[in-house]
Amino acid sequence: MNIFETIAAQAAAMRLPLYAVTATRVARRSDAALLSMHWHGFLRQTPLKLPGVVLPLRSVAQSVAQLDLSGEGPGGLEHALLEAAWQFGAWELERVERPGWWRLGVPATEVRDAMCAFGFIEDEEEAQAHTIADAPDRREMLREAGRRGYVRWLFRPRKYGIWSMVREDADETLDSSGGRTLPCPVLPCAVGGTAGGVGGARTVYRLGHSSRLVLGRG
Numbered sequence: 001m002n003i004f005e006t007i008a009a010q011a012a013a014m015r016l017p018l019y020a021v022t023a024t025r026v027a028r029r030s031d032a033a034l035l036s037m038h039w040h041g042f043l044r045q046t047p048l049k050l051p052g053v054v055l056p057l058r059s060v061a062q063s064v065a066q067l068d069l070s071g072e073g074p075g076g077l078e079h080a081l082l083e084a085a086w087q088f089g090a091w092e093l094e095r096v097e098r099p100g101w102w103r104l105g106v107p108a109t110e111v112r113d114a115m116c117a118f119g120f121i122e123d124e125e126e127a128q129a130h131t132i133a134d135a136p137d138r139r140e141m142l143r144e145a146g147r148r149g150y151v152r153w154l155f156r157p158r159k160y161g162i163w164s165m166v167r168e169d170a171d172e173t174l175d176s177s178g179g180r181t182l183p184c185p186v187l188p189c190a191v192g193g194t195a196g197g198v199g200g201a202r203t204v205y206r207l208g209h210s211s212r213l214v215l216g217r218g
Contacts, residue, residue, distance in 0.1 A: 001072060001080045003067075003080045004087045006035065007035075007160070008160065016040065016060060017160065018162065021157060022038070022117070022153060023035050023067075023077065024145075024151070024152045025069075025077065026141050027097070027145070027148045029141075030072065030077075032066060032137060033069055034065070034066060034067070034119065034135055034138060034141065035064070035066075036063065037064075038062045039061075039062065040060075041060045062132070063132050064132065064135050065135060066134065066137060066138065075190075078188040079188050082187075082188060082205060083182060083184045084155075085157075085184075086182070086207055087181070088158060088159045089157065089158030089159045089161075089164075089177075089179045090156055090207055090208075091156070091158075093154070094153065094203070095152070095191070095203040095205075096154075096203075097150075097191060097201040098113070098114065098149055098152065098200045099200060100149045102146040118150075119138060120138075120142060159178040186206075
C-alpha cells in the first residue's frame, strides 16, 4: 500500500494544492479505510459567462477514496500514513481515537466531527458540492462507527500543498522539493482497543525538526 503515490497522482491530476490529507477507519476494523484529500482552491459553479455578471465561486470538493486493507497487518495503515506524511514534508501526523456517538447525551459537535471524518455534511442536497467519493462502503462504515467508534489521522503536506508557501518554516529535514526521502525514522504505536474511551485519545507523531528558535509575530 503506497499512499504517497496515490495522493501524488491525484494532486497531479487536480493541479491544485492540498490543504490537508485525512484517513478514517472504524475502530477495531482493519479491512477498509477512507482516504480524503482536501484541496485549496475555488471554481465557478457554472462555465456559463454573462457580460457584466460576476458569478459566485465554490470551494473545490474534497476527494474521498476507499482503501482496501485486506492482507495488511494491524499497523499497516498507520505505517503507510507515516511514510506518506514524511515524504510530503508534513511537520506532524495526528491520530485521534473517538468513541461511538450513538448514545444518550452525545454533544452535537461530536456527531458533526464524525460526519466530517467520513466525508459527510449535514445538507445532503449540497453533498456533491463538498465531496467527490469513490467509496461504496462509506455510509455503512459511518453507521458502524456510530456504534464502535473510529480512528482519524491528519497531516498537512508541504510538497504538493499550500504549506509550501510558508517561507519561515525552520524544518531542517526537508529537501529542496519540500519533501523527504524514505525511510521514515518514526515508528507507529498501538491504537487503543476502545477508541480512547468517552473522551477519546490523541497521538501526535513529530516528523519535522528544527534546531533554531522560531518566534511568532505578535
